[in-house]
Amino acid sequence: MNDDDTVRIKADTPATVDVRGISLIPAWVLRIAAAVSGLLVFVLALELLKEGARDYGRSMIALFNVTSPVSALGFGWLLAYMFLSGSPVAAIAVTFFAAGTIDALQTFTMITGSRLGASLIVLGVGFLYYLRGHRRAASIAIGVQALITTAAIYLPAMALGLWVLTSGLVQTIHAEADAPLRSVFDWLYDPVLAAIDRLGAPGWVQFGAGIVALLTAFALLDRALPQVDPESNAFGRIGRLVYRPMVMFALGMAVTSVTMSVSVSLSILVPLSVRGLVRRENTLPYIMGANITTFIDTLVAALIVGGAAAFTIVLVEMVSVAILSLIVIVFFYHWFQRSILYLQDAIVRNRKTLAIFLGIMFLAPAVLLAF
Structure with a gap:
């Protein structure tokens, strides 16, 4: 194979793909194809997970x-550690609810757990930067900050959301998953699901296939979305110019809306912080904003497989997190900022305190499973 037969993408020209010298495929066409494929695989994954959850779930x-909302919280938290992402775990929680495996409150807390564990990947990225020779405090501190900021907002928000769900303000506690929004996909997926049923595949096979399909869908959607390069000069200028909490709050919401992953949008902070382009106190509102729009894909999943009941559960959680975040930013931001930064400094002070913190973060969800 010569050079003309290879696939080439040039950064300084409109991105195209040369397929064996026959045709040129614009990058935007590939992005659209990846987006459509990702959406179709995403819906298929949810259906497989739902079918598998009826038995294996x-x-x-x-x-x-998992017998209570507390143990569901720990379950979702641990699964997020395993997947290094919260979105797949939140989608699994919704499919469990749709299959009748867990109730509304357990679904709510399992989704909360998925978000508490999603920030671990930021700590992992920071540790890799530390191994590359960067200072431990600068590399790992953002991951620690993401974990404690998320917990500081999500745990009170969880209490608020549980009160809303149990107070009668919304009718989801005794509701089961109702008619999902998948009628337009029936003609495409029903033959596939029927063929799987005829093969007699056990529930664990369908559930495992659903997880693989779900991860594949997120990978395809990630390819379809614009890539945010934290090393670029444009992003560096944003880091130097933006200092107002509400602006950073909005930026966190926007970046997570684009990347569809809080793990990705928060991991961006690590190189920016290491290079000194973003001060650590500026990242707090960014993290808070990112933790709100991360529910967008879960809202879609809820509508697809669980209908209005599942959608309401996710919406209550999203609104609860948004309310708590806005209250903190508007009325208590400086106190919240000082508290988080003080705790962060205490954790990354030395290896012993960091090890204790990591031990607590891994032990906490395991302990919750016992309740």
């Missing part, structure tokens, strides 16, 4: 002894 819930 109950076994999985029993294995981890």
